[in-house]
Structures are given as C-alpha cells and as structure tokens.
Amino acid sequence: MENMYLPYRMFIEKITEEAPLVRTYRLKFKNPADEEKFSFKAGQFGEYSIFGEGESTFCIASSPTRKGYIECTFRVAGRVTKALANCEEGDEIGFRGPYGNTFPIDDWKGKNLLFIAGGIGLPPLRCVIWNCLDLRENYRDITILYGARSVNDLVYKHELEEWNNRPDVNLFTTVDPGGETPNWKGKVGFVPAILKEVSPSSDNTIAAVCGPPIMIKLTLPVLFELGFKEENIFTTLENRMKCGIGKCGHCAVGPYYVCKDGPVITYKELKELPQEY
Amino acid sequence: MSDLINKTSQFFSSGIIDLFIGYKKGRLGEGKPAFFTKPDQLSELIFDENCIVNLAVYLRKPELKKYSKIGILANFGTLRALLQLAAENQITDGQYLILTVADGKVLEFANLKAIEEYVANNLPKPNPERLALLKEIESKSREERWDFWTRELSSCIRCYACRAACPLCYCEQCLVECNQPQWVGVPPTGLGNLEWHIVRAMHLAGRCISCGECEAACPMEIPLGLLTQKLNMTIISNFGQIPGTKREPDYALSTFKVDDKENFIR
Amino acid sequence: MEYKLIKLEKIQEFINSLIATGKQVLAPKQKKEKVFFSLIHSFEEIAMDYIQTAFSAKSAVFPKCEELYTFEKNGKETILNNPQAPENDTIVFGMRPCDGAAFDYLATFFLKENPDYHFKMRYDNTIFVGLTCSSGDEFCFCSSVGISPSDTRGSDLMLTKTENGYYVEIITEKGKKLVEQFANFFEQIEQIDKTKYVANIQKRFDSSALKEKISGAFDWERWEETSLPCFGCGTCAFSCPTCTCFDIQDEANLLGGTRYRIWDTCALGIFTKHASGHNPREKQSERWRNRILHKFLYTDEQFGILSCVGCGRCIRNCPAELSIIEQVNAITEG
Amino acid sequence: MQEFEPKIVAFVCNWCTYAGADLAGTSRIKYATNVRIVRFPCTGRIDYMLILKAFQNGADGVIVSGCHPNDCHYTSGNFHARRRWIVFNELLELLGFDKRRLFFSWVSAAEGAKWANLVNEVVTEVRKLGPYTEYEKLSKINVNSIGELCNV
Amino acid sequence: MARIGVFVCHCGENISSTVDCAKVAEIASNYPGVVYSIDYKYMCSDPGQNLIKEAIQKHKLTGVVVAACSPRMHEPTFRKATAEAGLNPFLCEMANLREHCSWVHFREDSTTEKAAELVRVLVEKVKHNEELFPIKVPITKTALVIGGGIGGIQAALDIANSGHKVIMVEKNPSIGGKMAQLSETFPTLDCSQCILTPRMVEVAQHPNITLYTYAEIESVDGFIGNFKVTIRQKAKSVDHKACTGCGLCIEKCPIKKIPDEFNAGLGNRAAIYVPFPQAVPNKPVIDRNNCTYFLKGKCGLCKKVCPADAIHYEQEDELIKVDVGAIVAATGFDIKHSDFFPEYGYGKYADVIDGLQFERLASASGPTLGVLKRPSDGKEPESIVFIACAGSRDPAKGIPYCSKICCMYTAKHAMLFKHKNHHGKATVFYMDIRAGGKMYDEFVRRAIEEDDVNYIRGRVSRIYEKNGKLIVCGVDTLLNSRPVEIEADMVVLATAAIANSDSEELAQKLHISYDPYHFFSEAHPKLRPVETNTAGIMLAGACQAPKDIPDTVSQASGTAAKVVALFSQDELTREPLIAYVNNNTCVGCFLCQSVCPYLAIEKEEIRRRDGTLVKTVAKINPGLCQGCGTCVALCRSKSIDIHGYTNRQIYAEVSALFNRREYAGV
Secondary structure, eight states, rough: OTTOOOOOOEEEEEEEEEEEEEEEEEEEEESHHHHHHHOTTTTEEEEEEETTTTTOOOESSTTTOOOOOOEEEEEOOOOHHHHHHHTTTOEEEEEEEEEEEEOOOOTTTTTEEEEEEEEGGGHHEEEEEEHHHHGOOOOOOSSEEEEESSSOSOHHHHHHHHHOOOTOOOEEEEETTTTOTTTSEEESHHHHHHHHHHHHOHHHHHHEEEEHHHHHHHHHHHHHHHOGGGGGEEEEEEOOOSSSSSOTTEEETTTTHHHHSSSEEEHHHHHHHHHHO | HHHHHHHHHHHHTTTTTTEEEEEEOOOTTTTEEEEEEEEEGGGGEEEOTTTSSSSSGGGGGGGGOSSEEEEEEEEEHHHHHHHHHHTTTOOOOTTEEEEETTTEEEOOSSSSSHHHHHHHHHOOOOHHHHHHHHEEEEEHHHHHHHHHHHHHHOOOOOHHHHHHHHHOOOOOOOGOBBBBHHHHOOSHHHHHHHHHHHHHHHHHHOOOOOOOOOHHHHHOOTTTHHHHHHHHHHHHHOOOOOOOOOOSSGGGOOOTTTTTTOOOOO | OOOEEEEHHHHHHHHHHHHHHHEEEEEEEEEEEEEEEOOOOOOOOOOOSSOOOOSGGGOOOOOOOOEEEEEEEEEEEEEEOOOOOOOSSSEEEEHHHHHHHHHHHHHHHSSSSOOOOOHHHHTEEEEEEEOOOEEEEETGGGGGGGGOTOOOTTTTEEEEEEEEEEEEOOHHHHHHHHHHHTTTGGGEOOOOOOOOSOOOOOOOOOOHHHHHTTTGGGGOHHHHHHHHHHOOOOHHHHHHHSSOOOOEHHHHHHHEEEHHHEEETTTTTTGGGOTSSSOOOHHHHHHHHHHHHHIIIIIHHOOOOOOOOOOOHHHHHOOOOOOOOHHHHHHHOO | OOOOOOOEEEEETTTTTTHHHHHHHHOOOOOOEEEEEEEESSSGGGHHHHHHHHTTTTEEEEEEEEOOTTTTSSSSSHHHHHHHHHHHHHHHHTOOOOGGEEEEEOOOOOOOHHHHHHHHHHHHHHHHHOOOOOOHHHHHHHTSSSTSOOOO | OOOOEEEOOOOTTTTTTTOOOOHHHHHHTTTTTEEEEEEEESSHHHHHHHHHHHHHHHHOOSEEEEEEEEHHHHHHHHHHHHHHHHHHHGEEEEEIIIIIIIITTTTSSHHHHHHHHHHHHHHHHHHOOOOOOOOOEEEOOEEEEEESSHHHHHHHHHHHTTTTTEEESSSSSSSTTGGGOEETTTTTTTTHHHHHHHHHHHHOOOTTEEEESSSSEEEEEETTTEEEEEEEEEOSSTTTTTTOOOOOHHOOSOOOOOOOETTTSSSSOOOOSSSSTTTSSOEEEEOOOTTTHHHHHHOOOHHHTTTTTTTOOOOEEEEEEEEEEEEEOOEEEEOOOGGGGGGTTTTBTTTEEHHHHHHHHHSTTSSTTOOOOTTOOOOOEEEEEEEESSTBBBBGGTTSSSOOSSHHHHHHHHHHHHHHHHHTTTEEEESOOOSSSTHHHHHHHHHHSSOOOOEEEEOOOEEEETTTEEEEEEEEGGTTTTTEEESEEEEEEEOOEEEEHHHHHHHHHHHHHHHHHSBOOSSBBBBSSBBBTTTTEEGGGGGSSSOHHHHHHHHHEEEEEEEEHHHHHEEEOOOOOOEOOOOTTTTOOOOOGOOOOOOOEEEEEOOOSSEEEEEEEEOOOTOOOOOOHHHHHOTTTTEEEETTOOHHHHHHHHHTTTTTGGGGGG
C-alpha cells in the first residue's frame, strides 16, 4: 500500500513573474518513473511542499494536454508560499496529487464555453481553457472574460495576448476603474458590468466562473439574467485544506469534502451545501 | 438565592440587561455556566462556593455582541479577571453589570473601583495544599524535577483547553499559531509541549489571576496551574505586583526597578 | 463463533504473558481522578473496574503525533523516508463496546476510500479486546445510537465478566489467532446468555425523531443559544473515539526533518480559517453545530453510519458541562 | 578520545557586549572558538523563546549578555530584560531545566577581557557538563506513540 | 527569491592569518540560496567594493553578506556600496570575522569552521531582510525654551542668533531665574545682575524670541520636529501692551506686606508687583491670591490710579497653542527650605538662614541694600557660621547626592562677609571641599588664607540659642573629632539643591524620564548629556542636576547646538530600524506602552469604512521609536516586530547555528 502523503520530488524548471507577488512555476518530475505514471485532468489540484515549512494547495494551472510538466500559479501569502517564493530555478519541491474532481469537459462537447475569471481566479480556469483550446474542434464558441484590479495584476499576460490574437477565441479583458494604464486597450469596469455589456448567449453554453467571492456573488445574477441555468454554471471552491484526500476534515462543508468531492462544483450543487465555504 | 433571582429579574424587567451570565446546578451539584435571556429562566440561577467556572472567559465570544447590556454573576476569580481585563484595555468601566454574592447578600458593583476595593479586602491566602504540592516538587533534585515535568507534560495533547478556559488568554492570534517563524512546535512532542507550557506560563506571569480554570479544563490532569502559580509567587515576592487587583495597568514585566534583585547574572 | 473462558486468576497471567512476548498492551490505567488507556508493563497497572476511560484508545491506530514521513536534505536533493512500521503487535485490552464500534467506524473512514497507509499499518497490527459493560452511568447513551453495551462490533475478542471468569467471544480470525497463541490460559466453553452480565443503558433520546429532524437542523435557530457555554476548548473532540480530524505540520532544521500529522479539531476557530482571514465557521456556535451534525448527519450521509457511539466522554470531560444528549434532545424537541 | 567541544551561543546587545567582544578582538585577547555571537539591538529585545530555540538547535550552552544596569543605550532595556530573566529563571528552576548551561552576564563595551574570560569560563564549565541531550530527547517523546497518551 | 552573494575579506592578513578565507568562501558557496561567493584581500578598498557592486548587478543578488570586520566599523561602507549598485542598503549584512573570530582565535580548523558558520548565520538572516527606507520627519524650525533662567536665556539666545525662532516660557513674572537673585558670582566675584541683565534685555528685544512670562506649559503632544504645545498664559490682570511700567499702581497698592519671593522672604512686596527693579518685562502683575479686589471684590485702587488704563481684573488665563520642533527644558532648581533642618533651628531661629537669603542680604539690590543685617533684629553680625552640606550627601535626609555649588558659594559667602566686616569671624563647617573647576580651588584657598575664614572639617550636630547668641555645636574631625562650639550671630546653611516641586509633573507632560530626585534624566550620562530620551527634547542647566553658572551656560550652548543641528535640515532622516505593529493580530492590551523608554507606543483606532470601531491597537510613533525592541520581546502575540532585527531574521540566525555537516572538508 502506498503512503499517499509522500510527494513526488519535482524541480522548478521555469519561474515566471506574473504580477506583484504572483508567480508561475513550471515543475518537472525528478524521477522519470513518476512522470510515467502521473496523469491528471482539468480542474484538479495538488499539494505543493517545501520540506520543513509545509504544504500549500493550488490547482494545476497547466493543461493535461501539455505533457511532461505541470504548472502552478500562486500568490505569496503565508509561510509556505513565502518559502516557495524563495526558491530558484532548479530547486526541488514536493508535489502530491492530482486530487479532486474535474471539469466535465467531455460532457461539454458541442457546446459554447464561457469562462469568467477575476484576479488570481484565472489559474484554475487556465487549465481547462487550454485543455479545450487544445481540443478546439470539440467545442463551439469559446469566450473568455478576465478582469483584474489593475493592468499590472493581470496574470498570464503573454497568453492573454495569444488568446487575443486567436480568431477562435473571444477574449475580453478588463481592469477595475483606476487600474488602467495609458496604453491599455482592454475594457475598464468590474467583471459583472462587463459581462452585462458583452452579454454572451446562454444558449447551449456552459459558464465557468472563478475569482474572489464578491465577484462571483455579483456575477451570478448577471448570468441568471442572461438565462444560464444553475447546473450549467461551474465554479471551484477554495477551502482551507491539509491532506487533500478527504481525511483531515479541514475542507469539509457538511458531508462534502472540497478536496475529494470538489473543487469543481456547479452552482446547483453549491446551493445545496451548508453555507460554510 | 431568592434575593439574587429577584434582583436579577428586576434588571431584566427594567431593561437594564438583556443577557445574564450566571450559574445553574451542574451534574454533581456544582454550578455550571448558564446564560439567561429571560427573567423566567432565572429560577435555575444559583450561586455558591461551588460555582467555580470563571465566567469572564465568555465575554470575548462574538455571539454576545448582539446583546446590548450583559450582566455577569462574578465569583472572586471572575472579579479579578474583570479587573485584569480592564487593566489590559479589554473591557471598559460600566460595560457590564457586575454582581456577586457575599455573606448571602447580593452586591452590585457601581464601577471597577468598587471591585478593586472589594478584591483588595477579600484576597484569599494561597491554598496550603497547592503550596505543599509545589514545595514537594521544588524539593526534588533537578533531575527529578525535569523527569517529573517531562512526564507530566508529555501527556499534553495540545488541545489548548487551558488556553480556551483562561479568561486572560484572549489574543486573536496565539503565539503557537504564529508560524513565521514557528516559535512553538505544533506537534505534541515532548519538546513542543514543554515550549507551549513555558510560553503559557510566561505569558501569564504577572497576569494570572489564579482562578485555576486552566488546570480544571485540562483533560489530561496535568498540574499546569503550578507553573503559573509559581511565577505569580515570584512576581509578588520580587516585584510586589498582584495580578487582577488593579483596574489600571500594573504589570511587573513592563516596568522595573533599578535595584531589582537577582543573583544569577555574572 | 467460538467461545472460551478465561478464569479470573488466569487473566493476570494472560496479560503478563502478552507483555512478556513483546506485545504492546494498551489498557485502562488510573491517573488521579480519571482512567486513561496507557501502555501497561504489568497487569497490576490495569484498572479493571471503570465505567469509561477519559479518552478512547484511538491513539492505538491514530496517534496524537504521527510521522507521515521523514526527509533529509542533502544539498539540493531531498531524500524521503516512509515511517517505520511498528514491530510488535498492539493489544487494546478492555475497551468498551462503544469504543469497539468506534474502531469499526474509524476503519471505514480511513480505509474505505483513499486508504490511509499509516492507519492501516497500525490497525492491521492491533488486536482489539473488548470488555462488556456491567454498569454504566447517566452519560452513557450507546443504546440511543444503536450500540449495545455488549456489542461485539469492532472487537477481535469480546470479554464478559462472569462469576467464573471472563467469558470470551472470538469474533475474528485475528482474535482466534491470539487465543491459539496463548491457548493454555483459555478453557473451552459453550455459548452463554450474556444478558445478566450486561448493564442496562437507558435510551437518552429518540433516535428516529432525531433522524427526522437532523437533516434540516443546519438552519435550526437555537444553535447559538444552546452552545453559549462552550468556550471552544476542543476536549470533546480530542477525547472522542471517532473524531479523526488532523493537522499536518513540519518540524525541521536545515538538515532535514519530519512531516507529522497531529490531532486537530473543528472546535478550534483556526481550523477553517483561510490565510486571507476569512473564516467559514466564524463563531463557536457554528463550530459546535458542525460537530453535532458531523456526528449525527454527515457521516450518515457519507458512510451510512452515525459517528457518535454514545460513549459519553464529551459530556464527562466538558469543563462547561455541555451535554450532547441535551443538545440532541433540544434538536428533536425543535 | 577527542575532547568534547561544547557549542555555545551568545545573545548580546549591540551597544555593550557586542562592542566589548569587538574590543577583545582589537586587543587580540584569545579565547575559545566555541562561541557564536548573535547580535541584538538591546537585551530588552532578547526573547526567552530564542534561548530555548538555541538549545533546540543543539547548543550546549547559551550566554545572554548586555549592558550593565544603568548603562543601557536605551536607558532601560536591560532592566526590563532582567525582570524577564528573573521570572524565566524561576520557571526553568521549577521545570528542572539544566540551568547550569544558561549564563547571564553584564559585559560593557570596555570589558573586552571580561568577555574573553566569560567565554572561556562558559566553555570550561559546559565542557565539564558534557553534551546537552535532554532537549533532543524531548523532541522524540510522543512521536508515533500509541500508548503514552497519558503518562501515569 | 534568495540570491545571496558572500564576500569574504582577508583584511590584509588580519583575518587570513588565522582563518582560511578561501575555504570559507568555498563552503559558503554551497549554502542554499548563495549564488556567488568570493574572497578578496581588502573588501573595503575600492576594488573590493567594486567586486560587490559588480556581483550585485551581474548575479542579480537579492542579499549581500560581507564577512569582514565588525559591522560597527564598516557596515555603513558596505551598505553604501550596496546602495550604489542599486540594491537596497538594508539587504547587506556583515559577518564579523575579524573582531569576533580571527583576532581572538589561533589558526586552527575550528577558527575557519566558526568563520564559515558566522557567514551561514548571516546568510540565513539576510534571506529574511527587507528593503527599508529611511524615515523622514518634517521639522518645525521653532524651539520652545521652558524656563527663563540663565540656562534658558543662553539656549534661547544661541538658537535665536542662529536664525531660528524661539518661544520662551517663564512661570514667574520676570525672567532671570536664580541668577538674578545672586549678589556676586564665584570665582570672580563679579556682580551677578550686572552680567545677567543685559542678556535678559537681549532676550526681550530679540526679533526671533517670543517671550511668555507668568506662563506655564499646559500640555505637550507630538514628537521630534512636530511638537504641539499648549501654553497657559496666567492672567496678569495687567495689559502689558498698554502698561507703561510707571509703577504708580505699585505705589498705591494698599497691600504691601506680602513676603517677597525674589528676596527669599526677607522683604515685602505689594499685591501688584514687579519682582525686582531690573525685571524683564518690567511691568507688574497682580497676585490674585493676595489682592483685596480678588479676595473681597472691592478696592480697585490700582485701576483708578493707572494712567494707561492697563489694569484688567477680568483678564482670564489664556491657552496658547504653538507648534515647535524642539523643546529645551531649562527649568532650574530649588533649594531645601524651612523646617527640613530642625536640628539647626532653621525656621525657629530667625538668624539661621539659607544661602539664597544670604545672597539677598549681601546684594546691593536686596532688602538691606547690601548691608549685612541679621533678620531677627537688624544688627550687623560679628560672627557667622556657614554650614556646608546642609542636607546634601546625607542619605538619611534622602539626598545622597552632592549639590555641587555649595562649597563654592559658601566660600564666596564667607568672603563677602569678611569683605564687608573685616573683623568679623567667619567659620565654615564642611565635609569635603569640592572645588573642581577653573580658578575654583584658588578661590577657596583665598577665602582661607587671605580672608582668614576658619574652615572646620566636621558636621554640626545642633544649634541652640544662648544669651542672644546662636551656639553651633559640632566636631572637628581633623582634630580627633574634638567637640567644638562656636558662638555665632548668624548661621547660613548651604541647603541642598533640589528639583523644582513641579518637575515631576512637567516631566510627565514632556514624556521625559526623571531620576529618583526628580531631576530630569539625560539620554546618556556621558555621550548624550544634553538630550533626553525623548527625541527632540533637550536639557539645559540645573533641571538635570545641580550645576553652577558656567556649567549651566555650557550645557545651554550645547543644547542650542543640538537644536540648531536638528533645525539645519528640512526633514529629519532616521534609520528605519524601528518597531512596527501588526494591526491584524494586536489585541490592544497596551502592556507594551509602559515598557517603551521613549513613550513611542500610541493608541490607534481601527475603523471600518462606515466608521464603526473595530478595535484599538498599538501604534509605534516612528518619530519617537529608537529601536530597542523591548516591546517586541514583550508582546505575547508577536504583533510587534522590529525592522532589522525581525523575529524571522533572528529566528533564522538561531536556526542556522550548528549545522555541522557542511564542514566535513575542514
């Protein structure tokens, strides 16, 4: 039997500075055998270890279609993320996972996809966005609406550029009023307002929303107004987690363990849960 | 008791209080904490020397914020805790309606100054049994003492019930929850446990009002109150400060005398 | 099922032989006012007459401080090491049937889904010897949660004290092996009717009424009022035989260290607190509600088992004298 | 057999003892190499927890030193520190901690020789005591322990 | 992301003779986070510093550890070099390989091992260093001088002459202080008022000085460069703008028998009065406690006679708010009075007087116009006994300190007496003669040798009256403690100099510390003798400790220099190594407040956007904090930390100790 708490030993292949205190690490397996048996799906997350400091939970931000590495994007907040931020390219860290459920992208085949993200909420969706883009033929329109507090706070700036240039993606980027720069070509305004402005069709469309709670709270009514059904709105939950495998109890919301029954959840399911997230 | 109940119910009916924290009969006949929101519940209200829980511990509960004025039936430890909390800027004069029962009579304290006077006049002598126990431990050899505490403290499961039960452990972030740096090892190893109990004792030195709730709450029967007691005795004998007797700041460790005596500095 | 008898005078020899053969015997032992499960070095240390230990014996399979793994730092490389499996069998001796049921629950919880390496390592290595309750107190309520004071669930061997000695029911293969290994202490006996040796534990609440009410109890308006005396010490959870929550913590220096899992509880405010400061369960009443609902609703939904076994420890240990029985009755009364 | 070389940490204030140790250097007074100095602004800054951490990290002895009473650069930091030490010392005493390994001293900026002597004395005394193991043993207690939930 | 550079200095051979510097650099290169490591002969030389600067840029260093001499020596050098390379200077730390290692150990493995470990400790520390920026505090270039004695006058003039504004507050109706009361000054015996009054006038006329007499300090807030002071201008009842100082009111005032403070009670004054003829300002005030109008509501004579209509009974105390950047406390001292010496009959025998009274008797402007007349009957004394150390150096009296000025003025008094009465008999009882000072000992010798003053070393046990004479009983310790009895017509006690009775109150208003005798405490007894612990508040004169005039004037000029130095900048730049509070975790117990020697911990209210109070937390005033960190160690929840010595930094240092595996090759 396997000690599920033992992480894979990974090394940092590449560090990208995304925004103030936000970084993306590309991780590769140290042991080729580990890489061999490892696979994951869009929406899953993992526990990233700095030995001696602890573990921190983030989603896998790269697409399962891109093999040989995983990427994570994190904001420096606590003890572990601070220690992570102190790492150099080539340094070793631990990773265990993948954990949790996935976006049901197979069920989404033939549908329009609407991704709405705010701030550091894009990384969980980036995974599924790339996954769908890499399987572009399976889906109809793909619309991405991404907002951040300021231009500087936008993450994945290069990829936003790339998506913007792709004819098969409708990208809308926006920054909060006052966060724009003189060269800013995107929109200015809060995500819910821009969503209203863009007003995508809800017909045969799946919406995936990820971002700060206040953004989600204000975006949902707009989605309902646009005619989205509760079961077609997906989001990901972020509770405090420790074990990742439904044992330690930290992330439990009633009988629902975010780490194993989530983190991907439809609004319909979310409504049924006790309001403890 | 009827006097107490009558008075308290008057406070309710005249709208002076809308919550009263007192005691009712517990499983072994002793008083257990009870919260009264209506005068008709007050028939259960009791107060005697077996009402030992320090009710001041409840005052920090966010659940109590919705009550406009709270009355509290204070035993001696609670009174001292209230003074100490006032000295530490945690409660203000007049914030609570404070009652106690002395010689069968209900006393209502007009202000903290009145509590100060009452406490000054009624300070009990240290419990001789506890002193004897402390003395017994102190008379052991250094190694025996180390062994004794290592064994006792190894029982600790780090539930922090001692902290939760202490009316003066009100920090929003306890030192053990500080992880940058991690001052105290969280795992309940012998080391982490020793560190925790050193921290607890040091943090209460000069602040502990000797209510004994920490030890009473300890599910592992660790005599941890002896540590705080010892330090309090040190503070009193060296610096003359008795915690929980003053409503203004009076903390031996934040002041000094040029001629403080010590014999261990080379 | 096989039945044996172990004479009163033999029990001492039996225990001492277990110890002599290197088994770790965990048995009730008196400390001050309370009885705790402790490692026993000889039979005399055991407190055989007790109603309930202050803590359950769950530490036998779920220690309060357990190595998940160790790591050594060697330059830029880290070497990870699995913890060592215990060398010797552990015997949990003299646990109450409620605890047996609790171990049954723990096995389900830890092993059904994402089986837990560390738990299994110890669980497989542990033999549970139950002891029928001949008496109970007003805090015992196993019968209210569908467990009897002579329940054999979760035990490998079940002992019942009779006039002639301890009547032994061999429940599992593990138990059988142990009896075979120490056969000379056991006598063959026919099955007997245990009833007269078994305590009568009153029903403290109506479990069917509870079942009816509990699913909608999250929004019950009296949580706050009924939990006011709780000051969040967490003793209920730490002493609970079925509470499984844990925290993961590292201890290390620059050369290496250990990743531990340690007991934790939802009763503490920091348990759910996010790094951002947001806390899904901000108030003690919410944490108290979570614990009650976890025991009586959530594990039922998850595994079809109530995770309260009616041992009464949380009531006996509560410094504010809150009672889970009173709480449940309050819920059922509405 | 090689002689035991104790590991000594010194927590010193910047203005007196650190300067005193500097003076020992400029005066070329030789003393044992066993000591490692950690610099603080003032003895008032020295947290008692750091003393414990030093032992946890393998120190066999700890020196805490600062300005003589009345000499504090900040006028009263050492007085506050002294009160804390008095209380802390009592706690260690009750706990049976091996206080022979903890040394408090006042060393002024002019007392380079006193500093050197202090270090040598401490090294000699701790060398006699041998390696400090009590603390290390503590860190193993309870790890994976199934039955020592309560030590009777 | 930690990218640390380690620079190991040989310091010529100072380090490299006992430490294998190359080895240290090599070991350090293997420490986690170290990306560059090198040793060099002289790191502090220009090429050495360039090495650091280049490495910072080339290797994008995020931290620098210079392993060289004591940071007390070259920390500024290397921090400056770091800053020049574009890295925040506070990301540079020094490991002390010279004073703490190479110079104190022999060349052996353990020395190199120690050196490498010292480097490691600093590497771990510097990983947690943060960018810090000097604190800038704007400065209001106005000084407040409290006290108009010679100390205050000197400080005020020096500051004002440097071009800065000065506000002087004097509690009496006139400036001048104690010096104005003296007859002559030692050791030159020049007339005190003659040398003082020009200075007083200069103050009054100086365009940069605003003078508030008959005024007190009500409250002081703020911090260095930014004090907000409220002055209470006591009601003078006389409009000084209108008053011409003609003196008619004083003449006509019916209440004339009020003991005169200026003459130490030996003369009388009126209820409306000018303290002394040369007073500045030379305009009267009404003493409301003794004025019939104020006591009984009628009289009004002064108002009637005033030709300028300057008498305003309805005047009220006025609170004046001023902003100042520095404060000079020059409040002077007092002497022990009356029944403190029952054994000397002071207060019982009119002819037992104190030194200040003697000054007034001897002064040409005094109540006797300079003729020495004894208070009881106005006779000129033939024999005077002077008793030095009356109260001073007497722990039993609670005054263990030396009052410093008495030896000198007693010699002066004896001399003055002898000069006025050549046949008089002057006897001095003394414990020791302390005449350290330029021309001081010569002065005392002159009294003994030229003026024939009889000095008896011994204490006086008792004085009693016999046949109209005062019998002074003492011993002569130089003659086997033989009892001596001296007949005297007058006895002068050199009573102890003590702090003003209101000095404690003022110290509390100023937030400065004071000693057990209520003299104000200087920041450092040797190196910062004119500053207090509260930045921006300085001392001048005897409010700090008993002082004579030259010392007072020197200190006042020193203080003025400090003030002027402060005012020479528009902003005060301070090292940012100060404490700070984590508002999220502070619970506002404020036990830290009393631990701060600088009273830098204030209360701050945390409010929601809608204005509701969340909590009150501690706040460190960056203008006051000096960075001792005592509050940091006291704070239970670790809500206070200190830049430069943060908990994380020090913890990392301690954790980095004793990891021996790295030294396998040593």
